[in-house]
Amino acid sequence: MPGGGARVVDAVPDDALVVFTPSGRRGRFATGTTLLDAARSLGVDIDSVCGGRALCGRCQVEPAVGEFAKHGVSSRAENLTPLSETERRYADQNGIAPGRRLSCSTRILGDLVIDVPAESQVHRQVVRKRAEVHEIELDPAVRVYYVEVQEPDMHDPASDLRRLKEALEFEWRLERLGCDLEVLHGLQAALREGDWKVTVAVYEDRDIIAVWPGFHSRAFGLAVDVGSTTIAAHLCDLSSGEVVASAGVMNPQIRFGEDLMSRVSYIMMHEGGEVELTAAVREALQRLATEVAAGAGIAVESILDVCIVGNPVMHHLLLGVNPIELGGAPFALATDEATRLRARDIGLALHPAARVYVLPCIAGHVGADAAGVILSEAPYLREEMNLVVDVGTNAEIVLGNRQRMLACSSPTGPAFEGAQISCGQRAAPGAVERVRIDPKSLEPRFKIIGCDLWSDDAGFAEATAATGITGVCGSGIIEALAEMFLAGIIDSDGKFDGALAERSSRVVADGRTFSYVLHDGEVALRITQNDVRAVQLAKAALYAGVRLLMDRMRVDEVDRVRLAGAFGSHIDVKYAMVLGMVPDCTLEHVTSAGNAAGTGARITLLDRKARDEIEEVVRRIEKVETAVEPRFQEHFVEAMAIPHKSAEFPNLSRAVDLPARKSSGDAIETGARGRRRRRQSR
């Protein structure tokens, strides 16, 4: 530029001053300039799929009318061109809110203040339910672009693909694009059917993965959490970030074994078993995709991108990798990197060129589900010390903050899921989920899943007649034990106070020990000494894992505790702390993270930058293997007591009246032996 340096814009009579809010960017423009062009020249973030053809409606703005002293602008209605024919056509077909205009079809005639609503921004944020967690920026890996392509000409033998790429480069600055074979298959027909106007889906600004004739604004993606028990999926509109349908199915692998290790055993015992298990989970995923697509009223072929989390065994099986190495030491993962695939590579029939992104596993027992939790909870972005626990057959434990991140898994066993408990069951209608015990009468009251009444409320029997009272689920077990402890039925070693049998019929002799009768209906629900021991083993393993990470981090307390997963959503944190599952913490800072793993999958689906982010975080997480840490055993033994042999719980004590401490070597020995047994059988 002559003179170089600063750029001088002369204010000629035809120029108008336009201020865009909320960014505050401003500039002078020749009258006749469209608002979209003006905004873009200033770097104002306005979306557009159709490239300014009044087809997509993404570029809506809200012109403000009035005197804006702050901006020095008198913004008047007549400073804009009136509704154009194309704009009117869009409004007739799609509707447009009062006061809104399509910025691509509206031209500047004088000074203006123009508001760009959040939903018109390319990098708008997707609203998440809990405000405390960092927002999702909408920047999906798959984006759609509308283009008009030069017709072929005998004088210029450029191929259809070349001319399509030229149009994408010219209109959207997309350069050096690759192109999927599937796109080539339908390209020529789509161009001709659309009369040389097509919509193109581009993956990661790099590969053309779909072409539709004419204008086609919507692309969909699927976020999937492949759990051992349940596979859950959310179908998202990639242009709005909205979840348009959700569904879950039981993991059909359950027929090969309830928990992960029994499925791995099945594979070890059955030639080709891994092929069966892989087929089962892939088929379930396909059914789920079909179901959510139907729920949203779209074709399953409209799904262009899939993001998946799952524990290491599910992760490997879904990818078709035999998980037997995860069944024994040293628990070597096949890969701890994120995996980028075509959907058809794992047998999914979605859009023929649909892509799949599988989050990275962290270690042999810390899976891509944990990576999803970490991404969703983002402890790595915080200053405070965060503890995130995802409780399943193995607890996945993450501790850290902006400076440093640690992770381990701890072999809690399935007690928290209701297994190994005499009256335990999965969380399902009919299962006891809340328990209160009167410390004087020792009489219980409880609630079951599927009914809002307490067992001592009027009408409870009628309300629960349909489901019956079938067992106690994980959260019910936690509450029952904690209340038993608070009522003095069991002591801090977990031993029954047999003397109570004399004053309450709820405490009954049971061989050489005692049981607590929670309910005595069609199914008798009794909490036995063995049940208490099973929960003690599980919670001691969990606490020991947490403690190990705290040692490594050289901290004695944590600032926040987040409980992820279905179990974490149903548990009452107070009771979890009474049992000493987690270290002491201000109670209001111990909260459920919901299905954080699934949320993590959804974040990577909606924001491609999150993929690099979680990969980078996973690489720098320090992985701790509890099995080779000598102090794990020590912590485990100490954690057998309720809530703990030595750790202080000052925050808990302020909220709950804890019974006095007492010690018994016997109980501890039992626990340590039990734990060793379980580790060896992994």
Add this chain to the structure above:
Amino acid sequence: MPGGGARVVDAVPDDALVVFTPSGRRGRFATGTTLLDAARSLGVDIDSVCGGRALCGRCQVEPAVGEFAKHGVSSRAENLTPLSETERRYADQNGIAPGRRLSCSTRILGDLVIDVPAESQVHRQVVRKRAEVHEIELDPAVRVYYVEVQEPDMHDPASDLRRLKEALEFEWRLERLGCDLEVLHGLQAALREGDWKVTVAVYEDRDIIAVWPGFHSRAFGLAVDVGSTTIAAHLCDLSSGEVVASAGVMNPQIRFGEDLMSRVSYIMMHEGGEVELTAAVREALQRLATEVAAGAGIAVESILDVCIVGNPVMHHLLLGVNPIELGGAPFALATDEATRLRARDIGLALHPAARVYVLPCIAGHVGADAAGVILSEAPYLREEMNLVVDVGTNAEIVLGNRQRMLACSSPTGPAFEGAQISCGQRAAPGAVERVRIDPKSLEPRFKIIGCDLWSDDAGFAEATAATGITGVCGSGIIEALAEMFLAGIIDSDGKFDGALAERSSRVVADGRTFSYVLHDGEVALRITQNDVRAVQLAKAALYAGVRLLMDRMRVDEVDRVRLAGAFGSHIDVKYAMVLGMVPDCTLEHVTSAGNAAGTGARITLLDRKARDEIEEVVRRIEKVETAVEPRFQEHFVEAMAIPHKSAEFPNLSRAVDLPARKSSGDAIETGARGRRRRRQSR
């Protein structure tokens, strides 16, 4: 480095001077250094797959013994360590030539001159049959690497893939590798079976595509020419560049139509016809791959890379793209870029992660086969003006040199392949391929395919009894017409001299015109006036296309003419020039290029840089569409005469006694009409 700049190597007593030939690179090394390490530190090109473990034998060198005044070195046998145990084991198992040593296992004890034989170089050249064509440098897209991988460890939960990548980075400097899902499937088993020693195949230094337990030195690739009639494949050892097996099969699409346009018509008339044709060609390719693999005694799963050429219709059908757009103006290609695929994407069951590279098409009638020819002939590397012609149903014509490249196709029709000729047939045993006519007696003599005798040699009848004399193939037609012209049986307009019927029984009346009786056996072989016209139309189209490019290039003569394809291999260039198929040129500079298209495929298979090279060349080739060039028609009309209405043939005249010229408007009119008809039916 302290002092910076020049590096000073102090000659301490323990140092030895080593000179590597033929490179002449030299350096001083501490005694005990291996020859391989010494060579590498000097940048001397020595191959190694096993990373210096005396397994692969690729790093062989030849120590020279004697006084080398030129190098100032006294190279003595005792200046090397004696045969080591590992070296002896290699020699016992694999053999090693006298005087050769494994450089990885031989250590320097004193001054040496070491010769590195050509076959031990990484970037060695593959010997091609014809010296005039540029050599192929061996640099395949797929390379194998032997590595030892760290065992997994509870204290370091890095996955098997991560440790494999670390080994590849440490030993081979391969960084940021991707990994195919198929590799993940077998990775853990391979590592354990190979006791943490594996061989890895890496594609384009970028993706791990195969892992084998232990040492596995050989990887194979397939170069394929998918022709309308024949599909030919060469199986190559990617580590030596050698062709280890070749085979050809008929293109099974022939059942849908002999020539390309009839196959395109089949698709236009039959719903889903393109699917049938695609399946047919892919199945044939699979059969061919299986056949060559069996021929070489390897599993078809050992094929890791495939390079393919073919005309545009074959190219599209193989990729599963409907070729109907190539059946009518403006003849738009779906893509004119090179296509990189997985073999399974086009239904090939080779190695599960095998890659496919399909050369780019140039224009609607100038295919990837032409790209292969261009790569093989490399006119773009030469100073002289090269004409390269690939004759088929459409002739693909390339003209150019280092400065500029032009290409077009010309609708010659199938006459050169024996079709549209009354006694014509494909080149097969029994077909007449050589013809001589005595200018005085007008008596012919001929040879047929499958017999070395001329028809007037003793024993000819017996020798040909098995095949019979069944028809005249393309090259036979060319020679028959050229000899008829030289003998005066037809004039330069292609008209029969009816007066000759009086003096020879070979020239017979045939309605209002005449025929020449070439043979009168079980099958009567007569060359009719219509046959002559058909060849005139074909050769005029070919010549007109060539001439158009010469006009565009502003040249009046060419320095070299190369005739590619099966037809080009069998034709006698003198007769082609007598008929005026190609412009005048020094006869010895008109030669056959053999199956240059297939050679082009082989070059891209053996030298990955050739892929970028041909893509770059194809982009800059100027594509000329004969159908829209007004001068094509004019050139065509002029080229109907034999050899041509006006063009001079001074070089040809020196070799052959050409009859005097004569003109007839009538013949030319016929030709022009015929040509228009054919163009319209494309």
